Amino acid sequence: MKQDYIKFPLHLIFHPIDAFWDLKSDHRGRMVVAYTALALTITMMILQKEYAGFLVNDIDPRTINSFVEIATAALPFFLWCIANWAVTTLMEGEGRFREIFLATGYSLIPIILIYAPMIVVSRFMVQEETSFYYLFNSIAFLWFLLLLFIGMMTVHQYTVFKTLLTMLLTVIVMGIIIFLGALVFSMLQQLYEFGYNIYRELIFRT
Amino acid sequence: MARTVKRWLVLLAAVSLLLVNAVPAAGSPAPYESYNYNYWKEAVPSPDAYLPSRIVTGGDLGVGSFKEPGDVNVSPGGWIYILDSGNNRIVVLDKAYQLVRVLDGFIKDGSKESFHLPGGLFVDEKERIYVADTGSSRVVVLDSTGKWIQTISKPESDILPAAFQFQPLKLTVDGVGRVYVVAQGAYEGIMQFDEQGEFIGYVGTNKVERDYREYIWRMFSTKAQRAQMVLFVPTEFSNADMDSKGFVYAANMDPGSNEPVKRLNPSGEDVLKRFGYYDVKGDIRYRSNTGPSKLVDVKVLGNGMYSVLDATQNRVFTYDDEGHLLYIYGGKGNQVGTLKTPVAIERSGGHRLILDRGKNNLVVYEPTRFGTLVNEASALHYQGEDTEAVSRWKEVLMLNANYDIAYIGIGKSLLMKKKNKEALEYFELGMDRKNYSVAFKRYRREMMKEHLGTFLTAAIALIVILIVTRMAVKWRRRRQIDREAGLH
Numbered sequence: 001m002k003q004d005y006i007k008f009p010l011h012l013i014f015h016p017i018d019a020f021w022d023l024k025s026d027h028r029g030r031m032v033v034a035y036t037a038l039a040l041t042i043t044m045m046i047l048q049k050e051y052a053g054f055l056v057n058d059i060d061p062r063t064i065n066s067f068v069e070i071a072t073a074a075l076p077f078f079l080w081c082i083a084n085w086a087v088t089t090l091m092e093g094e095g096r097f098r099e100i101f102l103a104t105g106y107s108l109i110p111i112i113l114i115y116a117p118m119i120v121v122s123r124f125m126v127q128e129e130t131s132f133y134y135l136f137n138s139i140a141f142l143w144f145l146l147l148l149f150i151g152m153m154t155v156h157q158y159t160v161f162k163t164l165l166t167m168l169l170t171v172i173v174m175g176i177i178i179f180l181g182a183l184v185f186s187m188l189q190q191l192y193e194f195g196y197n198i199y200r201e202l203i204f205r206t
Numbered sequence: 207m208a209r210t211v212k213r214w215l216v217l218l219a220a221v222s223l224l225l226v227n228a229v230p231a232a233g234s235p236a237p238y239e240s241y242n243y244n245y246w247k248e249a250v251p252s253p254d255a256y257l258p259s260r261i262v263t264g265g266d267l268g269v270g271s272f273k274e275p276g277d278v279n280v281s282p283g284g285w286i287y288i289l290d291s292g293n294n295r296i297v298v299l300d301k302a303y304q305l306v307r308v309l310d311g312f313i314k315d316g317s318k319e320s321f322h323l324p325g326g327l328f329v330d331e332k333e334r335i336y337v338a339d340t341g342s343s344r345v346v347v348l349d350s351t352g353k354w355i356q357t358i359s360k361p362e363s364d365i366l367p368a369a370f371q372f373q374p375l376k377l378t379v380d381g382v383g384r385v386y387v388v389a390q391g392a393y394e395g396i397m398q399f400d401e402q403g404e405f406i407g408y409v410g411t412n413k414v415e416r417d418y419r420e421y422i423w424r425m426f427s428t429k430a431q432r433a434q435m436v437l438f439v440p441t442e443f444s445n446a447d448m449d450s451k452g453f454v455y456a457a458n459m460d461p462g463s464n465e466p467v468k469r470l471n472p473s474g475e476d477v478l479k480r481f482g483y484y485d486v487k488g489d490i491r492y493r494s495n496t497g498p499s500k501l502v503d504v505k506v507l508g509n510g511m512y513s514v515l516d517a518t519q520n521r522v523f524t525y526d527d528e529g530h531l532l533y534i535y536g537g538k539g540n541q542v543g544t545l546k547t548p549v550a551i552e553r554s555g556g557h558r559l560i561l562d563r564g565k566n567n568l569v570v571y572e573p574t575r576f577g578t579l580v581n582e583a584s585a586l587h588y589q590g591e592d593t594e595a596v597s598r599w600k601e602v603l604m605l606n607a608n609y610d611i612a613y614i615g616i617g618k619s620l621l622m623k624k625k626n627k628e629a630l631e632y633f634e635l636g637m638d639r640k641n642y643s644v645a646f647k648r649y650r651r652e653m654m655k656e657h658l659g660t661f662l663t664a665a666i667a668l669i670v671i672l673i674v675t676r677m678a679v680k681w682r683r684r685r686q687i688d689r690e691a692g693l694h
Contacts, residue, residue: 127643
């Protein structure tokens with residue numbers, strides 16, 4: 001229990017090359033951990049906006065909306081997994097969807113681990129020290145990117161160059177998915193409106 | 207019987223009408239809606255700082271109506287000089303807005319001369335009247351009785367091109383008699399003349415704002431196309447005023463500039479403090495078809511405060527010495543107190559005067575309680591009397607709880623009294639991160655000094671307890687192993 005859910009994720013972020021291979025070959029990854037990592041990341045983002053110290057928090061409190069926060073983190077996450085799966089299937093990637101999902105989820109862990117203490121520490125910072133806050137936040141993000149990169153490389157058994165290429169393609173495909181989604185949504189809306197107008201015409205005819 | 211009832215009812219109705227008139231109408235008596243910008247650059251409603259009290263027209267004074275008046279100036283002695291450009295005369299009023307005299311010319315070398323479409327005037331401490339006589343390309347200096355003293359005409363200088371046309375528009379004079387002239391087509395800055403009328407040089411050039419889009423476009427154009435393009439020339443100043451320390455405040459009309467107001471030190475550098483949340487440039491939010499503020503006049507009010515007059519929305523913006531926007535009043539319209547084509551702003555005691563060329567009148571504004579309190583508090587803060595300013599700021603907050611500058615003012619006073627924790631709250635309310643940081647640093651040090659001993663004791667105790675429990679656990683485990691091995 002403790003081994004799979006706490007020790008392995010912590011081991012993974014410091015030894016990503018070994019651990020991602022274990023995750024793939026030994027089935028060490030757990031979906032619950034990936035979901036929890038996503039949920040905690042979203043929570044941290046909300047907490048940061050709400051409770052980070054006054055000196056580093058330039059957010060208008062009237063604009064904080066948890067649903068928007070959830071959407072801005074969860075939507076790209078799932079989109080990334082789907083788009084990456086779509087791209088790598090065509091590019092001879094060995095990863096299955098479950099493995100992509102796990103790798104992406106596990107990569108989020110440094111963000112949680114760095115954001116949580118920084119939110120607390122930022123409340124005790126003065127202006128000169130706020131650069132540390134920004135530094136650590138950047139480190140968290142870069143760490144996440146590095147883990148994601150190694151994760152993708154290991155899961156799909158790609159070379160460095162091919163990993164970079166597929167990651168870039170994934171972002172492009174994410175954009176295409178959003179575009180198609182918006183298109184479909186707009187078409188559906190027009191269809192609905194068309195149907196609704198016909199209905200109204202019929203109603204008022206009698 | 208019915209008749210008496212009817213009579214009573216009529217009487218009651220009449221009395222009620224009287225009573226209705228006696229009760230002042232609810233709501234703001236101002237013909238405009240006052241607002242201010244908050245930290246997030248939103249325009250939020252604010253109490254009125256100034257209300258129009260009366261208008262002065264030429265007809266009221268009995269000198270015939272004004273015709274396109276160009277400038278107004280209040281002498282240190284308190285007399286109000288209105289430059290009635292269209293009628294080529296100067297109308298002088300006293301503090302109570304009563305006519306003193308009309309100057310419609312001067313005697314020079316035995317012959318009478320008159321002004322020709324003058325644009326600006328200034329009255330110095332000795333009640334000498336300086337007139338920028340635009341149409342005659344000269345600056346005329348008269349004494350208080352209207353006697354000619356001196357004429358400053360087109361300067362002879364190597365730095366001026368031969369074809370230079372000297373057309374003075376506005377002017378201001380410093381304590382030792384140096385004249386600063388805003389002239390038409392003088393892109394190099396404000397022309398400075400010494401007390402003898404000799405040209406010294408230019409001060410305070412406006413920088414050319416480089417438009418990169420235009421710049422790139424220019425790279426790809428042919429020579430013929432380039433010749434037809436707009437030239438990159440610095441903008442002209444629109445007006446100037448002098449503060450008590452001899453620094454020139456200058457406004458320019460460049461609509462794209464973020465620094466349309468300048469405070470020039472004697473060597474011509476801009477030293478205006480801009481510590482507010484936003485630029486000192488009038489409206490910071492505006493519709494694109496109306497455009498940004500066009501500042502046509504700037505008036506130094508003393509104690510670091512200054513007002514600028516915006517000819518786009520016809521409003522007055524007043525700032526304190528650090529560049530915080532204090533209040534906004536005025537507006538477009540045809541009522542008393544709203545303006546058509548404002549050209550000049552002045553102060554006469556507590557009153558503010560705005561000369562409206564479109565309506566040919568002078569509008570007099572009086573401060574409200576809110577305006578008076580803000581003025582007093584800002585002045586006290588400028589003089590370093592932060593403690594005394596606090597009571598004013600507290601009253602301001604009763605009238606407008608969203609007034610950030612008041613929170614910052616109270617915070618600064620608390621900071622000086624070393625009440626760091628209380629100061630923190632006020633700086634947070636005023637969204638002043640810089641001072642918040644200062645207060646927090648002090649507060650943190652205080653807390654450290656007070657609690658470091660306790661903290662260290664607790665930490666050492668915790669470590670000791672941890673070590674002891676660890677040893678105990680180890681000892682127990684060994685005992686257990688020993689027992690299993692049958693050693694006990």
